[in-house]
Amino acid sequence: MSEMQLKSALDTLKTTGVRITPQRHAILEYLIESMSHPTADEIYKALEGKFPNMSVATVYNNLRVFRESELVKELTYGDSASRFDFVTNKHYHIICEGCGKIVDFHYPGLDEVEHFAAHVTGFKINSHRMEIYGTCPTCSEQATKS
Amino acid sequence: MSEMQLKSALDTLKTTGVRITPQRHAILEYLIESMSHPTADEIYKALEGKFPNMSVATVYNNLRVFRESELVKELTYGDSASRFDFVTNKHYHIICEGCGKIVDFHYPGLDEVEHFAAHVTGFKINSHRMEIYGTCPTCSEQATKS
DNA sequence: AAACTAATTATAACAATTATAAACTAATAA
DNA sequence: TTATTAGTTTATAATTGTTATAATTAGTTT
Numbered sequence: 001m002s003e004m005q006l007k008s009a010l011d012t013l014k015t016t017g018v019r020i021t022p023q024r025h026a027i028l029e030y031l032i033e034s035m036s037h038p039t040a041d042e043i044y045k046a047l048e049g050k051f052p053n054m055s056v057a058t059v060y061n062n063l064r065v066f067r068e069s070e071l072v073k074e075l076t077y078g079d080s081a082s083r084f085d086f087v088t089n090k091h092y093h094i095i096c097e098g099c100g101k102i103v104d105f106h107y108p109g110l111d112e113v114e115h116f117a118a119h120v121t122g123f124k125i126n127s128h129r130m131e132i133y134g135t136c137p138t139c140s141e142q143a144t145k146s
Numbered sequence: 147m148s149e150m151q152l153k154s155a156l157d158t159l160k161t162t163g164v165r166i167t168p169q170r171h172a173i174l175e176y177l178i179e180s181m182s183h184p185t186a187d188e189i190y191k192a193l194e195g196k197f198p199n200m201s202v203a204t205v206y207n208n209l210r211v212f213r214e215s216e217l218v219k220e221l222t223y224g225d226s227a228s229r230f231d232f233v234t235n236k237h238y239h240i241i242c243e244g245c246g247k248i249v250d251f252h253y254p255g256l257d258e259v260e261h262f263a264a265h266v267t268g269f270k271i272n273s274h275r276m277e278i279y280g281t282c283p284t285c286s287e288q289a290t291k292s
Numbered sequence: 293a294a295a296c297t298a299a300t301t302a303t304a305a306c307a308a309t310t311a312t313a314a315a316c317t318a319a320t321a322a
Numbered sequence: 323t324t325a326t327t328a329g330t331t332t333a334t335a336a337t338t339g340t341t342a343t344a345a346t347t348a349g350t351t352t
Contacts, residue, residue, distance in 0.1 A: 019298065019349075040339080055301045060340065062299095076222050081339060094263050103267050113253055114278060117240050121249050123280040130276040132260055134269040165318080165329060186308080201332045206309065208330095227308060 002032050005088065009071050016069055023047075023054055024062050031072060031086040037093075037102045039081040075102075077131075094132040098139030148178050151234065155217050162215055169193075169200055170208050177218060177232040183239075183248045185227040221248070221277075240278040244285030 009028050013020055026047050031038070038046070044059045063084055066072040075083040077095065083102065085093075091104045114125045155174050159166055172193050177184070184192070190205045209230055212218040221229045223241065229248065231239075237250045260271045 021299065021348085023300075053301070055303090056339095057302080057341080058300055064341095092259075092263070094267050094269050096269065097272060103269070105263050105266050107259055107262060110256070110259075110276070113238075113256075113276070116253055117238070117251050117278045118280070120251050121240050122283045123240050123242065123249070123278070124286050125278060125280040126243060127280075128276065128278040130256070130259070130274065132263045132269070132271060132274040134264070134271040134273075137268045140270050167317085167330065169331075199332070201334090202308095203310080203333080204331055210310095 005032050005086070009086075012069055012071060018065060018069065023051060023058050024065070026050055027059065027062050028066070028071070028086075031066075031084060037075060037083040037085050039083055041081060043084070077102075092130050092132070094134060096136035096139055097133055098135050098142075101136055103136070151178050151232070155232075158215055158217060159211075164211060164215065169197060169204055170211070172196055173205065173208050174212070174217070174232075177212075177230065183221060183229040183231050185229055187227060189230070223248075238276050238278070240280060242282035242285055243279055244281050244288075247282055249282070 006029055009032070010020055010025070013024070018024075027043055030043055030046055034046070040056065040059045040063060043063075044054070044056050047054060047059075063072060063074070066084075067074055071087060073085045073087055075085055075093065077083055077100075080100075089106075090109060091106050093102050094105055095102050110128060110130065114128055117123065118125045152175055155178070156166055156171070159170070164170075173189055176189055176192055180192070186202065186205045186209060189209075190200070190202050193200060193205075209218060209220070212230075213220055217233060219231045219233055221231055221239065223229055223246075226246075235252075236255060237252050240249050240251055241247070242249075256274060256276065260274055263269065264271050
């Protein structure tokens with residue numbers, strides 16, 4: 001099924017006239033198959049076996065391309081590096097403050113909050129962002145041990 | 147009333163054994179009275195009249211101190227600089243993608259989302275963050291004109 | 293193949309933030 | 323009072339994530 005996701009992502013690129021290079025293919029593949037929310041640097045390191053002289057700029061460039069094609073979302077998490085999330089279906093993130101792990105969870109969109117905000121502020125709404133912070137089971141356990 | 151906020155903030159610092167320096171006083175005062183969500187640099191520039199040789203590091207240091215005392219919240223907004231929000235009562239932010247303006251709006255806390263997330267992920271919840279992105283009335287107007 | 297466009301690379305630049313070390317301040321103790 | 327100590331500020335250097343630039347390479351179109 002992840003192959004389907006990759007295929008459909010490549011289709012999206014093709015139809016919008018974006019050239020599919022080996023690097024782009026590999027970055028997309030990694031984003032989908034790793035099932036994680038890697039930073040640009042993690043992607044770079046993960047692929048340096050396959051592409052020994054790929055530049056970091058290539059990773060950043062292509063993540064921007066993917067973001068503009070709405071294939072990935074950029075998550076700015078605190079003061080550290082951005083993380084990139086392959087867009088599948090709508091979901092939110094819960095982030096462990098102990099180890100930084102990000103876990104997806106599904107929840108019906110917060111449309112009523114958007115409407116409320118539009119009403120009281122007069123803004124035209126584009127999107128929203130919501131994240132929950134806490135401690136994952138593993139880190140909770142370690143805390144009780146010590 | 148903003149004086150009360152300042153007084154209570156200074157009390158919080160005093161009771162936790164944090165020394166109240168003129169710089170800290172001024173930064174807090176600015177955060178409260180400006181009613182905005184300034185970046186570290188904006189604070190720095192706003193106070194360079196009063197403290198001609200204050201260092202940027204001082205601003206950052208003290209914002210960290212305040213954050214650790216839970217007097218301010220750090221808002222990481224996209225790829226640009228962090229903004230700092232004096233914590234009063236619970237509110238959310240709506241951010242204009244045109245001009246970067248941040249407007250507060252009040253909405254009952256999203257407790258049910260937190261509970262749901264805790265249930266499906268097994269995390270212990272600490273907090274959440276929610277922001278809405280859109281276009282403010284001023285920027286909307288300009289867009290229709292052009 | 294020639295010409296053109298897009299992508300990659302290597303590297304430099306940049307901006308936000310943090311770390312370091314020296315100088316200074318303020319509170320407390322002798 | 324002076325000495326001591328810990329905390330703070332300053333100035334500056336270093337770091338980190340990211341973007342810009344220019345040259346090279348690859349791919350596409352005619």
